[in-house]
Amino acid sequence: MEEKAKDIITDEQQEYIINIGPQHPSTHGVMRLVVSLKGEFVLNVEPHIGYIHRGIEKMCESLTYPQIIHLTDRMDYLSAHINNEAVCLAVEKALEVDIPDRVKVIRTLMSELTRIQSHELFWASYGMDLGGQTCYFYGLRDREMVLDIFEETTGGRMIVSYNCPGGVMYDLHPNFRKRVKEFIKHFRKVLPEYDDILTNNVIFHGRTVGIGPLPLKEAIAYGITGPSGRASGFSCDVRKHEPYSAYDRVKFNEVLFTEGDSYHRYLARVEEMRESMDIIEQLIDNIPEGPYAVKMKPVIKLPEGEYYQRVETARGELGVFIISDGNKLPYRVKFRTPNFANLSVLNHLVKGFKIADLIAIFGSLDFVIPDIDR
Amino acid sequence: MPFDIYDFTSFTKWIDTSLENAMSPFWTTVTEMAIAGVLFILFYAVVGLFLVYAERKVCAFVQNRLGPNRLGPYGIFQTIADLIKLLFKELIPIKNADRFLFNLAPYIVIIVNFMVLGAIPYAKGLHAIDFNIGIFYIIAVSSMSVIGVLLAGWSSNNKYSLIGAMRSGAQIVSYELSVGLSLITMVIFAGSMQLSVIVEAQRTGWFIFKGHIPAFIAFVIYIIAGTAETNRGPFDLAEAESELTAGYHTEYSGIKFAFFYLAEFINMFIVASIAATIFLGGWMPFHIGTWEGFNRIMDFVPPFIWYLGKTFFVIWVIMLFKWTFPRLRIDQLLTLEWKYLLPINLVNVLIMAFIVLMGWHF
Amino acid sequence: MRSIINYLKDIFWGVMSLLKGLKVTASYFWRPGAIVTEKYPENRKYLVMFERCKGELIMPHNDKNEHNCISCGICQMSCPNGSIEVIPKTIDTEDGKKKRILDKHIYRLGQCTFCGLCVKNCPTHALAFSTKFEHAVFNKALLIKVLNKPGSQLKKGVEQ
Structure with a gap:
């Protein structure tokens, strides 16, 4: 690092280097961006990650498969349930277990609720990044309803730990259906308010339209998935292309834009909340009866081999890669986390924009730092 | 006139004459200035504390929260507790900071506030200095607060502070123009720069109603530019919490931070009270044409209450700005000023001059 | 001429969008029923957690x-x-x-x-x-x- 700084200073253009983070209001966690500026313009951004590295992949090697799940909660804590689901699906795929319909529908419902609450927090924090602090409270207010639904059924609010290989831990709470319907009714009412405050606001347009454009080719080259990739026109929705759980039986649109700027990355997430609500509405009245979990063996041993499962989290494609040597402990677990891949494009996007745009671009990629570091 | 029962002129005259009888003219002036100074310090503290509380409550209600609710009923003592906390906090010395300028900066900001506060008419006869160039004086003095901000940013030896201060400099220099021009529009209309004359001219109707559309446009522009000048709301680039952590006062702690914080609120109060004085009739009650009964009832509300009510209404609007809009970027901020507010303002001045020339106003 | 019309249009729609936002926040200001704050230590006695x-x-x-x-x-x-x-x-x-x-x-x-x-x-x-x-x-x-x-x-x- 010191070497680099020296290089920059000897450069003809004197650069102004500031550290954004590790403790900074807009990094949403412990991450450090070394930003070199010329006036207000950003010349270079160097993300320093690893401040919250906990060695989850290594820890997984000493845990049994049901135990791994509680660690995946803590990677992308905003799509905790989807992370859990990914591990469970991988294990179930390896064991070739038939999963009851009820489990599939429950998982899909919970995943979509997770997606909504994650995007709501994105909306909230993006508004705050751009200086509209009221957005944060409106977003959290409505997210609270989803968290209440989670707490009633799973016992956890953010860290749900609801999945287990073969099904889910407990059955849905009797109030689940009623509460979800209440939430959807409420949320359909407040979404136009969200649009009034932020989406259609002229200042917000000025701050985000055309900022940090990412062409389709580069999005694919950098492996940008999730709403950020779809804003560039990269059709990468795993739910559509490789349906898991109950996604093959619901109708929904893959939100695709072509512009790929901050505004459309934002818009993709807002539209996805609407799509998620559609999915929930299709499923909520036809949850099939049946067992909520398959009886698994007390000690789960995966047959020797390599297994890969990908799912669509709120931020992109999460891949779980398990190598098993036939033991009850995995030989190696690798998580392909969406945030880590998405971070790689940051430097490319912000060059030549202003420091305020850096915050707008950083926010629009919607990072969860523990997911980057694992 | 019934509302002359609230006239403070005789009261202040009485103080003046009784002091003059008791001591020499020099000491009379000194005593009067001391009295005014103490009153303004008290007023400053009370208004500052109240505004901090009001801001927290307004923002809480906008955001579906309760706001301060622990100390006293509805948390009214919260800001006093905060003040005591700030008084006891350590003043952290900054390594390599320019210590003299670092310590001077908060005082410049505060002194500028006092200088403006002195020139505002609070009620009939309750007016510390009635310059015949009152508006000119206010514009001139209030633009000096940027010096404090620039000094703070420069002397703290912090990169965030420096960016914040430079932004603030660019911002205040350009928005001074709009503030000045929109006030000049009203000066043309009133035909005087003396604040007491301007208020007196609104006895038959507030300028915002009397001055047709140009007055309204000037009012809107004044509110926008005034918000920008106080570094608030969508124009808080100098602080820009999500970009620069706290901008120019990042390195300040304890009571020096409190000075900046208070100065921001008093600045807002000043902007609002100038808006109230020039556009909304200052301490003049609300009158509707020939409705004698209605006008008489309005006259019984003391002028000081009228003044405060109008001021706090404007403050409420400015607070709503802050809690609704996202922040602008520095180039957009300057675009808004130079491409939108300034041309509109210039055209507006022309229209206003034409209206006054033709005598088309009420 | 067209550019002037566009200029005025920009201002009009910009102001309208800002007013819409203000309407939402101001409406919440007058609706204390929408407040969601829980007064935590005071509501301990009747606080019911999910089972x-x-x-x-x-x-x-x-x-x-x-x-x-x-x-x-x-x-x-x-x-x-x-x-x-x-x-x-x-x-x-x-x-x-x-x-x-x-x-x-x-x-x-x-x-x-x-x-x-x-x-x-x-x-x-x-x-x-x-x-x-x-x-x-x-x-x-x-x-x-x-x-x-x-x-x-x-x-x-x-x-x-």
């Missing part, structure tokens, strides 16, 4: 001070963080046989991640989650809890 809320791990005892734990140690094995430790002891029963019973069920709240595997895997339903969530203590040692109450016994009829 499944994972507050802390407990071992339910009935009124005869009996619990369900047979000290099999499955919870200890299934815990990913080693926050549970089951210490059994062997006693002689009346009919002269040796019997393994629970001496101490140690639960380290500070290490628990509330994954719920212990509760799920317990063969005798001896463990449960309580909704108590106020865990702040001044001494870290207080977070290490013994779940079985002193003098408690195994409930009659629970399979060994």
